[in-house]
Amino acid sequence: MRVVLFFQFLLLVRVSAEAFSAADLEFFEREVRPVLAESCYSCHSAEAKKLKAGLWLDSRASILSGGDTGPAIVPGDPDASLLIETVRYNNVDLEMPPKSKLPDAAIAALEKWVAIGAPWPDEPDDGVKRAGGFDLEGRRDEHWSWHGPEERELPSVEQRDWPQGPIDHFILARLEEAGLKPAPDADRRSWLRRVSFDLTGLPPTAQEVADFLADSSPEAHAKVVDRLLASPRFGEKWARHWLDLMRYADSYGHEFDYPIPHAWRYRDYVVRAFNEDLPYDQFLVEHVAGDLVEPRVEEGSGLNEAIVATTSWWLGEANHAPTDVRGDEALRIDNQIDVFSKTFLGLTVSCARCHDHKFDAISTKDFYALAGFLQSSRRREAYHDPDGRLSQGLSRLQDLQREAAGLLSESTGGGVEEPSPGAEVIESFAQGVPADWFVSGPAFQPGSQGPAAEATVALADEERPLVPAGVVHSGLFGKKQQGVLQSPTFELTEPEIHIRLAATGPVRVRAVIDGYFMTEYHQLLFKGTNLDSGQANTKGAFAWKTLGGDLRKYVGHRIYLEFADLGNGYLAIDEIAYRRSEKPEFTQQAEAGLKEALQPIFTEAAEVEQSLPAPVVTLALQEGTPENEFVHIRGGHKSLGDEVPRRNLTALGEEAFTVPPGASGRLQLAQSLIAEDHPLTARVYVNRLWHYLTGVGLVASVDDFGVMGEEPSHPALLDWLARDFIAQGWSSKAMIRQIVLSRTYRQGVVAAEENSADLIAQADPNNRLLHHFRVRRLPAEGVRDAILAVSGSLSDQHGGPSVLVHLTPFLSGRGKPESGPLDLDGRRSLYLAIRRNFLSPFEHAFDRPIPFTTIGRRTSSNVPAQSLTLMNDPFVLEEARRWARTLLALPASEERLESAYLAAFSRSPSAEERDLLRQFLSSQQEHYQAGPDDEQLWTDLCHLLINQKEFIYLK
Known part of the structure; x- marks a missing residue:
């Protein structure tokens, strides 16, 4: 024993x-x-x-x-x-x-x-740390992915009539080297169904099948591909792939599953980017530094698309009540680096958070160099002016404000108040908005502040109290000027911060500690660090307000102050200090003559304000106070090591760019990623495209090009695709078109007869050489959308706020949202709200991933839960009934069977299948004691077809 x-x-x-x-x-x-x-x-x-x-x-x-x-x-x-x-x-x-x-x-x-x-x-498992064990240069030199794509010649092949393009030469050369033959072409119906689902996520219609079969021209396949690439459904399908990489969700998860504001606008941005074929290099730069490049305004929505792209940084999980705020920030940045490095570089940089990477040429300092870029950036709400009316109106309000300021200055003498001695002032705003403060939105803009040393006026009900110069405000001449004002990051040295302000309406004043942005969701834990609208409302008179209480716990932490005007009010800030100064209340009222002179200005201002539209708001990234990060020894944020300058990964050339003074460096980082000689960026992306179209990437581990990932099955083809991708202007559509029009993609799923079982087992047991095309199951969204398509319920509506998930009795817990309709109003699955704590049971059964980090390769299981879902889910049953009603509009049973098969499988039923279907209908008719046109009979038949493997698998 x-x-x-x-x-x-x-x-x-x-x-x-x-x-x-x-x-x-x-x-x-x-x-x-x-x-x-x-x-x-x-x-x-x-x-x-x-x-x-x-x-x-x-x-x-x-x-x-x-x-x-x-x-x-x-x-x-x-x-x-x-x-x-x-x-x-x-x-x-x-x-x-x-x-x-x-x-x-x-x-x-x-x-x-x-x-x-x-x-x-x-x-090494002896627990002994070996001297010189981390040889970064050696690891870089030894591993293929650190070296740029080489220029590759097309290999020669014996079967010269088979290749239709460069891709086929590379595939066939490897097959011939292994003694294998490519599979015969798939039949035209199978190819059409395959390419339709791959490019749009939907089955071809009966008319599209008929048109393709009737087209015998050499350009028939190309016409289909061009039509699909031009369809708005293309962007919806391919956005879903990208959203997996960005761990897209509509809520933060954790205990209360609070919603992520405006997340859907990022989803729609991605759809538009794919439909417009936005060059991938620009797409990448917009994700990393969209707030730092020239605005790219989308004609339909009027949004600055470049800024919307940066929403991606804020789609991760977030804890509404962390016991360790700095530790929570470290975890958030770790997740952001994990998503960034896997998505764009195919590297697991986060594995170097606690120690030098165990396998790859990535040091701990590399991790914290990247962390510095994020430490130097902030979350913000970006304000967009879709049609320009807001900007025009605000410009006129500013002109009127200056006119009023001139009249007031003549009457009051103007002048700027000096802070009281010994007040320990953090900021007095003597010169307006300081240059190192951050402004987002129309409120608080320097142009709305009025000339220095001149008084301004607040439209505060009927009293209109005067406001002294040396005060920053959110646009006191109009209550719709929403926006946010943030201080630089500084170290908190006292347990309280006092703010002299005047406010009406919905405003927010808070201290943001260690970058933690969810304080408003937990008033118990962060009560002293926030002033909500009620606490901050001074009814227009200046008063001291205090951030304190829990703030004392964060002395020594990095914080910044945030002032937000949320609309329909105003916020004016006079002074911020650790110690209050005694200042007289400014209560002077305008004389009668002055009021009479101001009245026309007030009247026009009210009319202009009434016409102002609300701005469109999106989550975004913006520059913060530049700062490097320190190594967290063993990953512990309380044990700091060396300071690491913001730079590139060492193995990619840490001197590849220089971070300008006063900048985060994100723009320089983004530009380094799209250099033509970059060894990873283009390779990683084209490999993803190959994976989505064939089922397995040339590098099967699509998110890991490191030592623990897999070697490329066709290194020369990967290099050729990467270089060709750049040469074609980083065009996703051009690369996808080239792949799906290749002979490789056209192969059938049954191997060539010449390839014996023994030869296949020896030369290509896992089909990595692609001696035949792979049978693939539709993803979760594809299954649901196909059901909607065949039933006739699929909506043509594109974009907009996410549709609430339909909640089953088993979905419960805190933060439970309202339940959406069973069919989600026929909307595509892309538009289903992804609530992290309330995921769709239907899609979960078909392996829709839980969005916690980058998922470039989904699981594709075949488990009983899927059959049970298709058999019993109320959504499936209802759509089968709707489909049956559509079929019953046809006069004859044979027409109905033909229509059903074309919709479900893109083909006609065989003679044997027709006999079986007739027998099934006869049996059900007898069971229900019903006539041949009974709705339940045909509902059962439609339900039967949905449950066929052919419905959810592509050949």
Whole structure:
């Protein structure tokens, strides 16, 4: 028995990383290793000054062999694992870490890690840190993806009549090298169905099938592709791919699942970008630094598209009540870097957060160099003026304000108040809006402030109190001038901040701590750091307001102040200080003669204001106070190491660009990514296109081009595609067109007869060489949209706010939204609201991913839940009934069967299938004791067709 246990132990110790999925290994690197490094390694690793309890926790082998009290874990059984017992604090004699219990999230991560078998990447497992173990230059030189795409010649092939373009030469050359033949072409109906779903996500109509079959010209396939690329449905289909990369959602998740404001506008931006074939280099720059480039105004919406792209940074999960605000910010930035590096570079840079990357040429300092770009940027609400009417009206209001200011200055003498001595002033606004403050929206703009040293006037009901110069305001001559004013980032040195302000209407005043932007969602935890509309409302008179209370907990933290006019009111700020100064209230009223002179100005201003439209608001990124980040030792934000300047990844040339003084450096980072000699950007993107069109990328690990990713199956083709993509102006449509018109894409799903089973098993068992086309299941959205299409319920409406998900009785919890209609008004699945805590059960059954990070390759499972969903989901049953009603409009049963098959499978039923369908209808007619035109009969038949594998699989 002991011998058996010993060999079982050896098997556990010797398990290779290859036994674990990439997702499990990533979970370990992101969720588990940081906990071990921060909370355990000081006593239980090679770095420990003195090893405690004989236990090493820095390698899998050491954890399994254990210390003085035995093995630390039992893979697959958390409850039997000593490590889990100690961190749970269930045994007073075994509580680790000894000083304080780990957060619940950290304990849950350790429990899950043990439950899934304790995944750990292959690495030296003796726990000893080897000198010079991290050779960045060596790793870069040895791995293919760090070297730029080479210029490749088309390979020669023997079967010269097969290739239709360059792609086919590369594919056929590899097949011939392996002794394989390409598969015969798919039949025309199958190809049409394949390309229609791949480009638009919808099946071809019966008329489109007939038109294609009737077109015998050499350009027939190209005509179809060009039609599909020009369809507005193309952008909807391909936006869904991109939204997976951006972990798009309409809510933040966590306990209350608060909504992400204006998220849908980013979704619609992506749809437009694909439909317009926005060059990918511009698309990339807009995502990284859209607030720093020339505006690109979309004709239909009037939005500055470049700024809307930066919404992508704010689509991640967010905790409304973190106990450690700085730690929460570190996690947010980690997620942003993870999404950025996987999406655009195909690299797992976040694995270097706690230590130098275990496999790739990425150092810990590289991670914190990127963190500095985000530390130097801020979340903001961007204001758009779609038709220009808002700008014109505000310009006129500013002119009227200056006229009034001139009259007031003559009457009052103007003058700027000086701050009182000893007030410890943070900002007095003596010269208006300071140059290093940040303004977003029409309110607070310098042009609306009036000349320095002149009084301005507030339209505050009928009294119109005068406001002294040396005050910044949100546009006191009009209540619709929404906007946000933010201070530079500074270190909080006192427990309270006092603000002398005057306000009416909905305004927001808050201290933003460590970049944390969700304080308004938790008034208990952040009560002292916010002034809501009620607290800030002074009815137009200046008064001191205090940010305090919980603010004392954040002395020593980085904060900035934010003042927001939310519309239909105004906000004026006179002074910000750590100590209040005694200032007289400014209550002077205008004399009768002055009021008479001002009245025409007031009247016109009121008329102009009445005509002002509300601005369109989107989430965005903007420049903040430039600052470098420090290395977080072992990923712990409370233990800081060296300061790291903002720069490129070392392996990509850290001197590739210089960050200008006063800038975040995001624009320079973005421009470096689109250099023609960049080794990753174009390769990663064209590989994604190949993956979406063929089922597997040339690099199968589409989000990881590093050592733990897979080698390219066709390195020469990948290089050729990348270089050709750049040469064609970074055009997504041109590259997609080239792929789907290739002979490779036209192959059938059955291998050539010449390829014996033994040869295939030896030369290409996983079809990586593409000796035939892959059978692929439709994604979750494709299944649902296909059902809507065949039933005739699919809506033609494009864009707009997300449609609420239809809630089943099993979807419950805090933050539960209202339920949407069963069919979501026939809208495409793209427009379904993605509430992180209330995901669509239908789409979840078909592997729609949970949006937590970049998902470039979805799971495609085949499980009983899918069959049960198609059989029992009320949505499917209702759409089958609607489809049946459409069929019943046709006079004869044979016409109905023909129409049903064309809609469902893009083909006519065979003679055998017709017989089976007739038998089915006869059986159901007898069962229901109904006539041949009974709605339930045909509903059952439509339901039957939806449940066929051919309905949800592409051949």
